[in-house]
Amino acid sequence: MTPDLYVVGSAWRTVGDDTDLQLDELVFECCSAALRDAGVRRHQIGLAITSSLDLYDARSISNALTAPAAAGYLNDELRVEGDASAALLVALAGLAGGAVDFAIVAGIHVPEIGGLAERAVRRLDQHVSSYTFDAHLDRPVGMTSSVTLGLHAAERIDAGQARFEELAAATAAEITRGAARRGTRPAVTAAEVAAAPMAVAPLTELMLPAASAGVGAVVLAAGVSARRCPRPRARIAGWGSATAPATANPGWLADPGAATAVARTRAYAMAGLDHPAEQVGSVELTDLSPALSAEIRSALDLDGLDAPRINRSGGVRANYPGIANGLLRVVETLDNLADDHGGVAVVHAADDLCGLVSSTVNVLVLEGV
Amino acid sequence: MSETSTAALIHDVRWEIDYRVRLGRAWSRFMRGLRDRKLLASTCDHCDRTYLPPQSYCEACYEPITRWQECEPVGTLRTATIVYQGFDGGPQAPYAVGAIEIDGTHSLLMHFVGGVDLSDVDAARKALRGGVRVRAVWADERTAAITDIAHFAVAPAQP
Amino acid sequence: MRDHAVIAGVGFTEATSPRRQELSKNELCRLAVDRALEHAGCDRRDIDVVIIGDIAGFEASSVAARTIAPALGLPPYTTVLPICTGGTTGGHLPNQAAALIRAGFAQRVLCVAPNTFDGPVDLQAVINTNSPMVMEQPLGMGAVHMGAFFPAAYQERYGVTDADFELLATKNRENADHNPFAHVTSALSAEHAARMVSTPLRLGMVCPVSSGAIALVVGAESVVGGQAGHPVARITAAQSISDGYLGGKRRDFSTFEVVEVMARRAYREAQVVDPRSEFDVVELFNPYAPMEFMLMEAFGLCPYGGAPELLRKGVTRYGGDLPVNLSGGIQCTNPGVAGQISPVAHIATQLMGQATARQVEGARRGLAHSTGGTFFQFHTATVLERVDL
Ligand SMILES: [Zn+2]
Numbered sequence: 044m045t046p047d048l049y050v051v052g053s054a055w056r057t058v059g060d061d062t063d064l065q066l067d068e069l070v071f072e073c074c075s076a077a078l079r080d081a082g083v084r085r086h087q088i089g090l091a092i093t094s095s096l097d098l099y100d101a102r103s104i105s106n107a108l109t110a111p112a113a114a115g116y117l118n119d120e121l122r123v124e125g126d127a128s129a130a131l132l133v134a135l136a137g138l139a140g141g142a143v144d145f146a147i148v149a150g151i152h153v154p155e156i157g158g159l160a161e162r163a164v165r166r167l168d169q170h171v172s173s174y175t176f177d178a179h180l181d182r183p184v185g186m187t188s189s190v191t192l193g194l195h196a197a198e199r200i201d202a203g204q205a206r207f208e209e210l211a212a213a214t215a216a217e218i219t220r221g222a223a224r225r226g227t228r229p230a231v232t233a234a235e236v237a238a239a240p241m242a243v244a245p246l247t248e249l250m251l252p253a254a255s256a257g258v259g260a261v262v263l264a265a266g267v268s269a270r271r272c273p274r275p276r277a278r279i280a281g282w283g284s285a286t287a288p289a290t291a292n293p294g295w296l297a298d299p300g301a302a303t304a305v306a307r308t309r310a311y312a313m314a315g316l317d318h319p320a321e322q323v324g325s326v327e328l329t330d331l332s333p334a335l336s337a338e339i340r341s342a343l344d345l346d347g348l349d350a351p352r353i354n355r356s357g358g359v360r361a362n363y364p365g366i367a368n369g370l371l372r373v374v375e376t377l378d379n380l381a382d383d384h385g386g387v388a389v390v391h392a393a394d395d396l397c398g399l400v401s402s403t404v405n406v407l408v409l410e411g412v
Numbered sequence: 413m414s415e416t417s418t419a420a421l422i423h424d425v426r427w428e429i430d431y432r433v434r435l436g437r438a439w440s441r442f443m444r445g446l447r448d449r450k451l452l453a454s455t456c457d458h459c460d461r462t463y464l465p466p467q468s469y470c471e472a473c474y475e476p477i478t479r480w481q482e483c484e485p486v487g488t489l490r491t492a493t494i495v496y497q498g499f500d501g502g503p504q505a506p507y508a509v510g511a512i513e514i515d516g517t518h519s520l521l522m523h524f525v526g527g528v529d530l531s532d533v534d535a536a537r538k539a540l541r542g543g544v545r546v547r548a549v550w551a552d553e554r555t556a557a558i559t560d561i562a563h564f565a566v567a568p569a570q571p
Numbered sequence: 572m573r574d575h576a577v578i579a580g581v582g583f584t585e586a587t588s589p590r591r592q593e594l595s596k597n598e599l600c601r602l603a604v605d606r607a608l609e610h611a612g613c614d615r616r617d618i619d620v621v622i623i624g625d626i627a628g629f630e631a632s633s634v635a636a637r638t639i640a641p642a643l644g645l646p647p648y649t650t651v652l653p654i655c656t657g658g659t660t661g662g663h664l665p666n667q668a669a670a671l672i673r674a675g676f677a678q679r680v681l682c683v684a685p686n687t688f689d690g691p692v693d694l695q696a697v698i699n700t701n702s703p704m705v706m707e708q709p710l711g712m713g714a715v716h717m718g719a720f721f722p723a724a725y726q727e728r729y730g731v732t733d734a735d736f737e738l739l740a741t742k743n744r745e746n747a748d749h750n751p752f753a754h755v756t757s758a759l760s761a762e763h764a765a766r767m768v769s770t771p772l773r774l775g776m777v778c779p780v781s782s783g784a785i786a787l788v789v790g791a792e793s794v795v796g797g798q799a800g801h802p803v804a805r806i807t808a809a810q811s812i813s814d815g816y817l818g819g820k821r822r823d824f825s826t827f828e829v830v831e832v833m834a835r836r837a838y839r840e841a842q843v844v845d846p847r848s849e850f851d852v853v854e855l856f857n858p859y860a861p862m863e864f865m866l867m868e869a870f871g872l873c874p875y876g877g878a879p880e881l882l883r884k885g886v887t888r889y890g891g892d893l894p895v896n897l898s899g900g901i902q903c904t905n906p907g908v909a910g911q912i913s914p915v916a917h918i919a920t921q922l923m924g925q926a927t928a929r930q931v932e933g934a935r936r937g938l939a940h941s942t943g944g945t946f947f948q949f950h951t952a953t954v955l956e957r958v959d960l
Contacts, residue, residue: 046674064468065436067816071469071476078474085474091813096634097627097655101431102704104626104657107944110813111471117832120813120949121663124627124634124653132676133652133667140573140673142809157432170429177638178425178631284620285648289641305648401637403651420593425631435705464819465706471815491724491824494770495716503711511720511824520819522707537770542727559709 052081089143091115128369128392150367191398193243221357252363259370281314300342320347385411485548580611658943661911662951687907729876747899854914
């Protein structure tokens with residue numbers, strides 16, 4: 044039997060240089076907004092899961108600071124060191140297993156580096172990524188998440204499977220679309236994308252995810268507890284999870300969509316999606332480079348999906364809040380469902396700690412309520 | 413083959429990241445208060461708990477906090493430990509650290525406790541028992557940091 | 572399919588000091604995993620999810636799960652879940668495995684608790700960064716000093732003597748003599764043990780820095796129960812709790828206040844009515860020996876202030892009717908995340924009738940605890956029961 048689980052409230056806050064809040068104050072603000080949106084009080088929450096990394100937060104055991112702010116005070120609490128979608132999965136397990144009726148998930152990515160401009164955030168994220176790679180084989184030779192994206196894009200272009208001009212055009216369209224929603228980059232042309240500073244050849248800076256700072260929260264609930272909420276947003280009809288191969292395994296380069304396909308198979312089976320391209324109204328992808336988009340789409344069995352249904356928010360090249368990205372993709376999907384007056388939507392989220400290497404992918408199927 | 417050739421190799425691995433940490437609303441105001449020799453607490457609008465160090469939200473009832481007040485820098489020692497073996501980068505041992513309940517608050521402020529001879533462990537432990545009254549001694553040079561209070565001094569016994 | 576979660580396999584590696592450790596972190600974890608899989612009678616190809624704990628900043632790689640998981644020989648695309656909650660990380664691993672299994676997400680979950688402390692050149696310097704930055708760290712508060720606050724207040728409130736603490740620490744070292752995976756035993760010199768670190772803690776009451784890894788196979792009872800060839804340990808309660816951030820939130824250092832709250836929840840979940848008589852064996856996280864007294868009380872195993880008397884009467888020793896920390900506890904062996912999971916691992920082997928240390932005959936139900944974070948902000952509790960299949 045598929046458990047009956049819902050998103051009953053959400054909040055998203057993109058954080059800029061103008062904030063005067065300490066990390067925990069930001070988390071409190073966002074989680075309170077999500078609880079208000081859900082019509083749920085803190086004391087109803089039985090489980091508080093956060094997604095964060097000490098090395099962004101500049102504190103050892105940084106969840107010590109953020110857990111009480113995320114409704115975790117005197118609560119069952121856990122911090123996952125991966126994309127916020129993994130934290131969401133853990134919370135869903137708590138609900139599905141019957142341990143709690145309400146859970147909150149917070150994704151926190153506000154690097155403590157003084158300024159939060161895109162380049163500064165990316166610089167720290169890449170620095171931390173280098174510290175996440177193996178210290179003896181990969182780190183000394185300069186491996187970071189962006190480097191894996193550059194390696195992949197170069198291989199695809201060399202093999203004639205992608206063209207630089209097409210990547211630039213697709214990127215410009217996404218950034219421009221995102222500028223009208225939660226995007227952190229202003230609208231651009233394909234020529235501007237192509238002429239942007241080269242980051243990891245062949246990818247220009249604008250082809251990389253739009254590194255940003257943000258905090259997101261969703262409130263989840265089970266069964267009747269959810270349906271009695273004032274504004275249930277979506278039913279979580281299916282989910283699946285899989286982790287990509289490590290550096291030495293050629294699979295991450297040859298078939299970076301493989302983990303997505305494994306996660307998708309399970310999520311769609313649970314949700315009863317058998318003709319996804321016809322059934323899905325929108326999909327939010329974590330295609331970390333434009334050279335990956337087609338492979339991820341295929342892995343999700345969404346080759347036939349109309350272009351306007353893909354990354355309507357602009358996707359990760361419009362706004363990419365690092366480890367909190369999975370929650371932003373969920374929040375954007377809730378908006379897509381509202382715009383479509385219901386239907387079925389797919390969320391694809393993957394962590395970027397080591398780019399394509401050993402990335403954990405989560406696929407969620409949401410149904411509008 | 414020599415014995416060392418099969419022993420595990422050791423690599424030096426070092427992390428180096430510079431951070432600039434934002435103190436936010438509550439702690440910025442608190443630290444600036446210390447610079448001006450003021451001990452500031454905040455009180456939850458909803459449940460009346462008074463926090464020192466102050467905070468801008470109450471994790472217990474999960475409401476924002478907007479009420480602030482200045483406290484007399486006097487309180488009661490709840491417990492203390494005397495550190496005879498410190499750590500690299502820390503203060504010179506021995507030193508005493510106390511958990512202090514400032515009068516009128518519902519939390520504990522951690523700080524150094526001074527004015528006690530620490531060379532005799534037993535006598536010092538007796539002098540730093542829970543219930544002892546203490547008062548802040550301000551540092552001469554203040555930089556909006558927790559150490560703007562040099563330490564809390566054990567108050568002379570009341571007659 | 573939803574089912575009860577049981578621990579079917581436990582894998583320990585021999586504890587030593589990081590200086591003497593010959594194996595790399597990946598090799599140690601692999602060894603622990605191999606032993607756990609063999610113990611459970613489980614094929615590594617059948618693992619659905621691997622949960623790996625770490626403590627960022629203590630290790631050469633941030634998110635150690637990323638570099639450890641590929642070394643375990645698991646099937647391609649096995650989901651890797653990295654967890655870090657500081658000192659309760661290890662306690663969370665079996666609890667989260669239970670959540671995934673009870674939810675029907677997974678049937679076989681591998682929990683890997685690595686040797687966290689092998690990396691840092693100066694571990695104490697790293698641990699000391701755990702006290703709240705800006706507010707409490709500048710005040711000379713390192714880990715031991717945070718740890719000393721509690722027994723200092725406890726002593727004062729209940730009139731417990733230094734001699735009671737020393738008796739407790741000696742009991743645990745004697746227990747460790749019978750645990751082949753223990754690091755410090757009664758071979759520790761009396762002179763060394765008596766050295767004052769931070770009042771009232773003496774060196775013999777403070778845990779060593781150990782190296783070692785522990786792995787568990789946790790599975791759905793109907794799937795893995797029959798494969799193990801020995802009794803398994805059902806997880807009947809899995810709880811955690813978070814206090815406020817700053818040490819000052821603890822309010823009363825003479826007790827672990829939030830443990831009382833968590834214990835009530837755990838006992839409700841596991842239907843424990845009288846913990847004193849219903850537990851056959853207990854392992855409580857005690858990096859500082861006196862914590863054992865305070866935790867026994869917060870867990871309702873005796874009245875507040877009553878724990879030292881139970882020790883003096885022999886109740887909590889081997890042969891007593893409520894043996895506590897027969898493994899020697901964390902006071903004798905602390906390899907980081909592996910130390911945090913060890914109470915669960917030791918209780919599980921007791922309930923299987925295959926105790927790592929001295930076996931409590933007929934043990935059917937046990938309690939395991941872990942704690943950590945700044946001023947012990949976080950705690951976990953796991954209640955386990957023997958299942959014969
Ligand atoms: Zn309040």
